[in-house]
Amino acid sequence: MTELKFVFGDPRVCSGCMTCSNTCSMFYYKVISPTRARNRVLRIEPALDFPLFCRNCEDAPCIKACPEQALMRTSKGVVIINNKKCVGHGECVKACPYYAIRIHPDTGKAFKCIQCGQCVERCPADAIWMTTESELAEKDQDGSMMDLYEQQKEEIYDKEDSI
Amino acid sequence: MIHGVGGHILWVDLTKGSIEKRPLDEDMIKEYLLGAGYLSRILFDHIPKGIDPLSEKNVLGMATGLLTGSMFPQASRHVIAGLSPLTDVWGESHAAGFWGAELKFAGYDAIVFTGASKNPVYLNIKDEDVQLLDAESAGVWGKDVFETDDILKAKHGKRIRTLSIGQAGENRVRFAAVMNDRDRASARSGLGAVMGAKRLKAVSVRGTGKLDVADPKNYLKQIDVFHKRMMANPFTPGRIKYGTTSLLELMQHIGRLPSYNMKQGVFDGFEKISGDAINQNYFVKARADFSCLQRCGRYTAVRTGPYAFEGGAPEFETQSSMGSRCGNDNLESVLFGHHLANQYGIDTISLGATISWAMEAWDEGLLTAEDTGGIDLSWGNHESMINLTRMIALREGFGDVLAEGSARAAQKIGRGTEKFVMTVKKQEIAGQEPRAQKSMGLAAVTSARGADHLYSFPVLDEAGFDEDIKERFGEQYLPEMADRLNPKYKGIMVKECEDFMVMVESVGLCKYGTQIPPEFYYDDVALALKIHNGLDLTGKDLQVIGERIVNLNRLFNARVGITRKDDCLPDRLTKVKAPLGPSAGEVVELDMMLDEYYTTRGWDLKTGLPLKETLKRLGLSRDA
Amino acid sequence: MAHVLVKFFATVREVTGVKSIELEAETIGDLLQSLVQTYGNKFKDTVLNNDTGELKQFFSCMINGRRIELLDGYETVLKDDDAVALFPPVGGG
Numbered sequence: 001m002t003e004l005k006f007v008f009g010d011p012r013v014c015s016g017c018m019t020c021s022n023t024c025s026m027f028y029y030k031v032i033s034p035t036r037a038r039n040r041v042l043r044i045e046p047a048l049d050f051p052l053f054c055r056n057c058e059d060a061p062c063i064k065a066c067p068e069q070a071l072m073r074t075s076k077g078v079v080i081i082n083n084k085k086c087v088g089h090g091e092c093v094k095a096c097p098y099y100a101i102r103i104h105p106d107t108g109k110a111f112k113c114i115q116c117g118q119c120v121e122r123c124p125a126d127a128i129w130m131t132t133e134s135e136l137a138e139k140d141q142d143g144s145m146m147d148l149y150e151q152q153k154e155e156i157y158d159k160e161d162s163i
Numbered sequence: 164m165i166h167g168v169g170g171h172i173l174w175v176d177l178t179k180g181s182i183e184k185r186p187l188d189e190d191m192i193k194e195y196l197l198g199a200g201y202l203s204r205i206l207f208d209h210i211p212k213g214i215d216p217l218s219e220k221n222v223l224g225m226a227t228g229l230l231t232g233s234m235f236p237q238a239s240r241h242v243i244a245g246l247s248p249l250t251d252v253w254g255e256s257h258a259a260g261f262w263g264a265e266l267k268f269a270g271y272d273a274i275v276f277t278g279a280s281k282n283p284v285y286l287n288i289k290d291e292d293v294q295l296l297d298a299e300s301a302g303v304w305g306k307d308v309f310e311t312d313d314i315l316k317a318k319h320g321k322r323i324r325t326l327s328i329g330q331a332g333e334n335r336v337r338f339a340a341v342m343n344d345r346d347r348a349s350a351r352s353g354l355g356a357v358m359g360a361k362r363l364k365a366v367s368v369r370g371t372g373k374l375d376v377a378d379p380k381n382y383l384k385q386i387d388v389f390h391k392r393m394m395a396n397p398f399t400p401g402r403i404k405y406g407t408t409s410l411l412e413l414m415q416h417i418g419r420l421p422s423y424n425m426k427q428g429v430f431d432g433f434e435k436i437s438g439d440a441i442n443q444n445y446f447v448k449a450r451a452d453f454s455c456l457q458r459c460g461r462y463t464a465v466r467t468g469p470y471a472f473e474g475g476a477p478e479f480e481t482q483s484s485m486g487s488r489c490g491n492d493n494l495e496s497v498l499f500g501h502h503l504a505n506q507y508g509i510d511t512i513s514l515g516a517t518i519s520w521a522m523e524a525w526d527e528g529l530l531t532a533e534d535t536g537g538i539d540l541s542w543g544n545h546e547s548m549i550n551l552t553r554m555i556a557l558r559e560g561f562g563d564v565l566a567e568g569s570a571r572a573a574q575k576i577g578r579g580t581e582k583f584v585m586t587v588k589k590q591e592i593a594g595q596e597p598r599a600q601k602s603m604g605l606a607a608v609t610s611a612r613g614a615d616h617l618y619s620f621p622v623l624d625e626a627g628f629d630e631d632i633k634e635r636f637g638e639q640y641l642p643e644m645a646d647r648l649n650p651k652y653k654g655i656m657v658k659e660c661e662d663f664m665v666m667v668e669s670v671g672l673c674k675y676g677t678q679i680p681p682e683f684y685y686d687d688v689a690l691a692l693k694i695h696n697g698l699d700l701t702g703k704d705l706q707v708i709g710e711r712i713v714n715l716n717r718l719f720n721a722r723v724g725i726t727r728k729d730d731c732l733p734d735r736l737t738k739v740k741a742p743l744g745p746s747a748g749e750v751v752e753l754d755m756m757l758d759e760y761y762t763t764r765g766w767d768l769k770t771g772l773p774l775k776e777t778l779k780r781l782g783l784s785r786d787a
Numbered sequence: 788m789a790h791v792l793v794k795f796f797a798t799v800r801e802v803t804g805v806k807s808i809e810l811e812a813e814t815i816g817d818l819l820q821s822l823v824q825t826y827g828n829k830f831k832d833t834v835l836n837n838d839t840g841e842l843k844q845f846f847s848c849m850i851n852g853r854r855i856e857l858l859d860g861y862e863t864v865l866k867d868d869d870a871v872a873l874f875p876p877v878g879g880g
Contacts, residue, residue: 015451015458019390022234022454025373026383032167032232033268033373045345046473047448047462105371122387124394124456155321397845398876401798409797409877416794416872417852438797479880595880603880616880626847626878627854646857679879680845745852 004058004077005115007039008136009051009128011148016041016049020119020128027118035105038113042156048148050156051128054079054100054113062112065095070110081110099157165189166377167233167695168197169271169370173293175286177361178219178278182286182293187272193700194782197272198228199255200669200712202244205275207719207786216248217335217360219279225326225366226273228671232264232374232453233695234386236393236683237673239263239452241343246723247352248360249337249513249568250588250613253719254352257617257668259452259460260344265324268370276361285327285365287319290372298364305333307506308342315367327365328355329508331556335359336566338513338591342505346460346475347452350510351590352612353568377697385694389687393456398680403449406459407479408438413626414483417647418746419599421592422487423542424519425585425735428596429744432492436482440494447473457675463498470499470549477501477511483594484515489522490542500545500552507556513568514555516591518548520569524580534576536560585733588613588725597736599746600625600647604737605657605756608730611716619661621653622679631681635659650752654759662709669712711781714773717766718786727771730757788813789865793822798875799846802826802833815848816861818871834873845876 021037029036040052060079063071070085071092081092081101088108092101101112117130131139140146149156165187174183187197195204202224214220223245230238241263247254266272269288283298298304301318303311308329315325326343332355339355340348358364376382393399401409411433414420418428434440445465451458464473481501485491504511518540524530525540532539538547538561554562564572570589573581585592590613597604602621610618623632624647632644636655644652660678663685667677670688677683685702692698692705700708717725731737732753741749761768765777778784788811795803803826810825812818819842823831836843841861848855849872855863865871 012448015449015455017451017455017458018453019234019456023383026234026376026379029373030379030382031373031375032234033371035268035371036373046464047450049450122390124390125451125458158321397843398878401875401877405797405877407879410879412796413874413877416796416849416874439800593880620880622878622880626874627845627856629856630844642857645854675879680876 002077003132003134004056005130005132006056007053007113007115007117007120007128008131009053010145011044011048011050012145013125014041014049014051014127015125016043017124019122019124020051023119023122027116029106038111039119040099044152044155048152050149050152052098052100052156054115055098056115061095061097062092062101065091067091078114079112080114081112083107083109086110093159097157099159164697165192166697167374168229169227169267169269169372171271173271173274175274175276175295176278177276177280177284177295177363180280180295182295184293192229194708195712196229196666196669196708198226198231198240198669198671199242199244199257199665200708201273202226202242202255203712203715203719206244207715209275209277210246212722214246216246216251216254216357219361221246221357221360223276223354223357223361224273227263227267228669229696229698230691231671232267233376233691234382234454235672235691235695236389236454236456237452237676238454238671240668240671240673241266242668243341243349243354245354245357247354247590247612248335248356249353250590252588252613252723252725253611253716254354255612256341256349256351256354258343258347258349259455259673260324260347261453262324262326262343262347262368263671264453265368265370267374268372269368270370270372274366276363279360280362283362283364285315285363285367288366288368288370289319290370298362303327303364305330308508309345309506311365312345315365319367320369323367323369325365325367327508328358329506329556331507331509332356332359333364334556334558334566336509336555336558337568337571338510338517340508340510342508346505348505348510351512351615353510355508376695378694382694385690389683389691390456392682393676396680396682399457402457402459402675405438405442406449406461408441408461408477408482410479411437411482412439414594416745417599418741418744419596420487421483421594421596423490424488424516424523424583425592425596426523427743428599428741428746430487430490433487435492436486436494436497441498445494445498450475455673459675465495465498468495470495472499472502474502475505480594481511481515484512485548488515488519488594489548491545491548492543493545496545496549500549503549503552507552509552509556512593513591514552516585517565517569517572518551520573520580520583520585521565523583524576527583529578529580530576534561582734585735586614587732588729590614596741596746597732597751598741598749601650601751601756602647602653602656604732604751604753605653605760606660608732608753608757609657609661609760611713611720617674618664619657620664620674620678621657621660623656623660623681624653628681635684648746648749650756652759653756654761655763658760658763661713662706665712666705666709669708707781711783714778714781714783715786717773718783721772727757727761727769730771789867789869791818791865791867791869791871793818793871793873796872796874797877799834799873802829812865814861814865815850815855815863815871818865819861847874848872849874
């Protein structure tokens with residue numbers, strides 16, 4: 001299997017402008033609404049802006065968690081949600097360690113980043129990239145970027161205060 | 164139906180504690196847009212003549228623009244307006260951040276506060292759920308801006324966006340700021356003191372709604388064009404790298420850097436407080452506001468010593484006001500001073516300018532340790548400046564005198580200190596030594612909110628925009644209009660820039676990207692209003708709306724007695740030649756520029772007030 | 788030939804690596820050419836328009852605080868001790 005792709009960003013470079021989220025909600029839902037974007041952007045003081053996306057985990061706990069079998073991985077390696085099967089009870093949301101799947105406030109169904117790359121094209125800070133685990137390790141050789149995600153995980157993956 | 168907006172205005176009666184949701188008045192939008200223009204109309208109609216700005220009769224407005232929350236570059240801005248306690252005339256102030264967009268996502272475009280609460284309150288908005296809550300039991304009254312943000316986030320959820328005053332606003336410091344998103348400031352006009360007088364501590368917002376744009380099919384395609392233009396503009400790389408901090412060296416080089424209370428326009432220590440000095444030792448990150456591509460926001464840190472902090476700071480205005488203006492070349496104190504001003508919620512321009520007034524009076528022997536309670540006010544004494552910042556916010560000792568602003572403080576002290584007051588209509592002149600750029604001298608005088616560079620922001624003569632002058636005005640105005648030292652055509656330029664800038668402030672865009680660099684002009688904004696809001700307005704329509712707003716602001720001021728006699732600069736700037744530097748020998752030829760300005764505006768030369776036919780043309784006859 | 792001081796600012800300073808240089812030149816045009824010789828292609832690409840050899844849009848060259856456009860442009864004759872400044876696009880308040 002080719003390596004799984006996902007979008008990832010550097011919280012030290014991201015300026016927090018939310019162009020990625022706005023692009024996403026406009027591209028998919030024809031509105032501007034961070035709540036309806038498939039990613040999230042969080043500003044954490046001091047001076048960190050986390051652009052957060054589906055990490056496309058190899059073991060994909062979201063797929064296993066769904067009792068309706070609404071989630072599946074496509075031949076290109078993207079985890080998608082079958083809207084016909086999804087009933088929005090949120091087991092996938094609970095299972096995702098990154099809070100990268102949420103329930104859409106209008107449709108009541110799960111939605112997530114599907115690695116389309118529309119946001120990557122438009123990031124004015126070049127802070128986000130379509131990447132893979134091995135590419136990322138290469139980019140972040142001293143591990144300082146991943147450390148920031150680790151240090152802030154309580155904050156950035158907190159599902160309590162989503163809406 | 165207007166798209167891309169929240170759709171409602173909140174009317175909050177603080178005396179009764181009642182909240183009413185009113186739909187946006189679409190007819191008014193066609194005359195005044197939203198933001199500054201919409202508030203200009205509402206407040207003209209609701210603020211009675213002859214009231215004390217700190218009484219419950221003042222009305223305080225907060226509004227987003229038509230494009231705030233859109234994807235247009237830098238569509239992040241909101242405006243606060245009311246009768247100013249600093250100037251006693253029209254007061255408005257603008258900031259970027261995320262609060263404005265969040266308010267829109269919650270379904271509101273503006274909030275109007277009338278009356279005054281008996282006990283301290285704050286307004287909490289969670290979509291449809293809007294409540295006035297007790298600020299004392301929530302533990303935010305008496306707290307600074309950062310603490311207030313922390314406490315309200317702990318209480319209402321960490322995704323809320325807050326706008327609040329610090330201690331300075333609570334204590335009615337006449338140049339108190341309204342802060343949002345921690346370090347964004349609506350600083351000028353002292354409207355933080357109006358919040359304090361109304362006992363309104365904060366407005367916290369969480370909006371989970373959406374903006375449905377008018378042309379979703381073509382939206383991203385057109386936004387991509389705007390984004391590419393902004394990113395390709397030659398100014399953008401420098402803006403990202405330096406924010407506005409690199410201006411300091413330019414200003415030194417043209418003799419426009421206010422130094423020693425504006426005695427002169429050059430400062431020997433300029434390199435120590437320059438943008439390069441900041442980038443070398445203190446810069447952490449460039450930060451953006453909502454939809455902002457240029458990210459001029461600075462995040463800096465001083466790691467050790469008495470001035471250790473980290474946070475959002477600074478920009479050019481503070482480098483000049485807390486630096487050169489006070490003869491202070493200690494950069495760490497300038498950065499820390501800015502941070503402290505954010506924390507207490509104070510306008511750094513009036514803060515630095517008021518302290519520099521006191522420093523000159525001290526230097527001249529007119530103020531002594533007896534007046535200051537032992538504080539040494541020698542030029543460049545940064546320890547005293549930092550102490551005074553705290554004392555002003557808390558109104559302690561001599562800080563209580565300075566908290567009134569330099570004009571009132573000089574009136575109280577007397578002894579000839581009045582001649583060192585560098586204000587227009589009691590507001591301190593910002594970081595533009597006008598003898599080195601004549602248009603800025605005129606702009607400070609004509610601005611509706613008292614001394615101010617932003618109402619007109621006439622930067623086209625600053626470092627050379629000959630092509631833009633040719634496009635906007637015509638070749639016949641060159642070279643004079645592009646020459647910062649030549650007063651000719653500056654009345655025409657300032658008028659044109661005012662019309663454009665108030666329009667920009669009414670759609671929620673930034674002056675960076677519209678005026679400097681002059682990338683987007685009327686027709687671009689008209690196109691954005693079409694795809695986002697579905698409004699069919701031409702560039703020419705927008706210009707007339709801008710003109711209408713400026714005239715209405717003037718009528719507001721005429722009602723409190725303002726005429727041509729008030730449109731004046733301190734003698735130092737019109738009668739005393741600049742002593743040093745590249746603009747040595749210059750004065751501001753104000754009268755001749757004013758004549759040209761009033762003529763261009765269709766205002767009476769003697770009174771400086773709009774002529775009947777001007778008001779008629781703009782549909783303002785009933786307001787005179 | 789006049790002996791002048793040339794100062795560099797912000798992003799121009801980044802390509803020259805120094806804040807200022809003293810040199811001899813007759814006119815601003817000459818001066819820009821000697822700067823290209825001294826600082827090479829990186830300076831040229833940053834500051835000058837390849838087609839015209841003149842300053843790129845929004846770059847400012849000032850002599851004693853006055854923009855050359857308001858003097859004699861690239862033909863402006865320099866005198867001893869003139870202070871010349873080169874700014875990248877910068878402005879505002």
